[in-house]
Amino acid sequence: MNPARNQPASRTPEASASPVAVALRDVRKVYGRGEGAVVALDGVSAAIWPGSFTAIMGPSGSGKSTLLNVAAGLDRPTSGSVTLGGTGLAELSEKRLTILRRERVGFVFQAFNLLPSLTVAQNIALPLRLDGRRARPSAVREIAARVGLEARLRDRPSQLSGGQQQRVAIARALITRPQVVFADEPTGALDTRTGHGVLGLLRQVVDEDGHTVVMVTHDPVAAAYADRVMLLADGRVAGTLEAPSADQVAERLAHLGA
16 A cells, blocks of 8 residues: 555445535547547546545546546536536536536646735635635635645745645635545646655545545556546546556556557
8 A cells, every 4th residue: 555545535335425526427528520520538437436536547648637627617528417516517507617616626737826926825815715705814824734834824926836836726726625626737847756745735635634636647656645546548437446556557557558
């Protein structure tokens, strides 16, 4: 077992009384039409359970980021269904979908996407402000302490290292207490040591806070922090690995690439 994983949180319907955090059923996503159409997802079905850490992996062009975007409500599938915490996304208007993302979803990207003119505290509180809610200073301090940045609340992003900026982005994702945190290559712009710190933090918020994390990554070492790895190839689910080691992930990826 990866020492970063305190306890595997792989879930089954029988093992959890909570609704599925994210469910995809026969999801297809096609870009373009006619001969130029590109099938990014081709009949993907998956269930992600509350309080779990799932990594999505596959060769380049396998549909990883498309799957993340569709699951998070950033993009709509061509066909099939997506539910988040029991809410069907297809039935929602764009306005309602935007509200759902603000209230129930957190995002962490490879590019930190912090606003340089805002302080750390203001960047963390931004999702609440965009939703018309007041950010309590005590709540901001609490979440900043959670990611180890309680002493940097007045600093601007330019005064922080890359790892610290990504921790601000994670705090920003958590401030609304989302049902699911979606992370797209969250360590892609970081060196190895700093990346491990960020991955350890994501692992911690699952184990200690019960958050649900879904992460796209190309790195087998990063995937080994997860409870479960979902493998994609040509827009289809090509298998899963439960509580894998980095070597096991790398071996399966090599076979997929072949």
